[in-house]
Amino acid sequence: MLELNLTLAEMLGVVRSQLIKHPFSAFIHPEDQAIYYRHRKRVIDAKQQHVDELRLNRADGTHLWVRIETRVISETEADGDTLLMAVSDITERKTHEIELHLAKEKAEADSRAKSAFLANMSHELHTPLNAIIGFSGLMHENMRGDLSEEQQQFVKNILNAGRKLLLMVDDMLDMSNIEAGFTRLEIHPFKPVEILKTALTLYNEKAKARDIQLLFETSGEVGLIQADLSKIKQVLFNLLSNAIKFTPDGGKITVNLSSSDNDIEFSVSDSGIGISQEDLSRLFQPLQQLEETLTKNYEGIGSGLFLSKKIVEMHGGEIKVTSELGKGSTFSFSIPRRMEGKEESSYE
Numbered sequence: 001m002l003e004l005n006l007t008l009a010e011m012l013g014v015v016r017s018q019l020i021k022h023p024f025s026a027f028i029h030p031e032d033q034a035i036y037y038r039h040r041k042r043v044i045d046a047k048q049q050h051v052d053e054l055r056l057n058r059a060d061g062t063h064l065w066v067r068i069e070t071r072v073i074s075e076t077e078a079d080g081d082t083l084l085m086a087v088s089d090i091t092e093r094k095t096h097e098i099e100l101h102l103a104k105e106k107a108e109a110d111s112r113a114k115s116a117f118l119a120n121m122s123h124e125l126h127t128p129l130n131a132i133i134g135f136s137g138l139m140h141e142n143m144r145g146d147l148s149e150e151q152q153q154f155v156k157n158i159l160n161a162g163r164k165l166l167l168m169v170d171d172m173l174d175m176s177n178i179e180a181g182f183t184r185l186e187i188h189p190f191k192p193v194e195i196l197k198t199a200l201t202l203y204n205e206k207a208k209a210r211d212i213q214l215l216f217e218t219s220g221e222v223g224l225i226q227a228d229l230s231k232i233k234q235v236l237f238n239l240l241s242n243a244i245k246f247t248p249d250g251g252k253i254t255v256n257l258s259s260s261d262n263d264i265e266f267s268v269s270d271s272g273i274g275i276s277q278e279d280l281s282r283l284f285q286p287l288q289q290l291e292e293t294l295t296k297n298y299e300g301i302g303s304g305l306f307l308s309k310k311i312v313e314m315h316g317g318e319i320k321v322t323s324e325l326g327k328g329s330t331f332s333f334s335i336p337r338r339m340e341g342k343e344e345s346s347y348e
Helices: 006-012 016-021 030-046 091-140 149-179 193-209 229-246 277-282 292-297 304-314
Strands: 050-057 063-074 082-089 184-186 188-190 213-219 225-227 252-259 263-270 318-324 328-336 344-346
Touching: 006 016, 006 050, 006 063, 006 082, 030 050, 030 063, 030 082, 063 091, 091 149, 149 304, 193 213, 193 229, 193 252, 225 229, 229 252, 229 263, 229 304, 229 328, 304 318, 304 328
Parallel strands: 213 252
Antiparallel strands: 050 063, 063 082, 184 344, 188 225, 252 263, 263 328, 318 328
């Protein structure tokens, strides 16, 4: 015998007498029938309470999501077990969940499409840019005949512009790959102090050209770490490049490497223009430059800090900044010494 209350009838938009004429399964959405029969079997076989979510058909042709909670209240061999089922309307919550799921799927599809577009665009741009850089480089070196001083300057401008554009294209591709989770780490042991030596070689002349004092310091014996060497270089070089870019002539930059039992930390301190407190929260967002004056006076698409933050997070680390407008900034990032049991890792 089937006993049903008025609340369920109201939920389905029928009168109680109509509900009693049909088995409960008749009101279940066709696609959820299998869920219901598995639900009943599990309750009867295990003699334990069980919960599921499924859809019921309403009289007006719509459906509602419900939570069914069923248990055995009496056991008889002759007539079978007597079941008690509680039915709760969860349509609002389920609809919200479905909307969130669809929105997530759309966002992921959009991200994949954007990444595919940027990857293709990067490939298409690399070919003509490499030709521009290659041929202008040959002309600049007078390998295809002597040029006048004015022509030399024109060719140099073309060469520099091509190189800068290529770096911007590569940065955009890196951003897209990291956001889509395509970037992978190659974890190997290395000495982080070697990165400081490389940085000194690369940036010392740039600093000297503007009379900027560039200091490298280490605090104690750092030893070996397990990380992606090229990615850690990318982060440090980006912070150092920014420090040189935003430090006026005659200023000072200090790069420090320190360590603890579990972590290592790089920091880059400068006597540059500094950052206002209201702008600090926007620092690590993609394609952000902080003020219109910076966009006019300093080159770049604002991708470096975003990429640096993501790379550090991929290593399980943290990047921080302290700054005061007009007095300089200190950017620091720390990463674990080891990524246990990993030869390779992905960011998702």
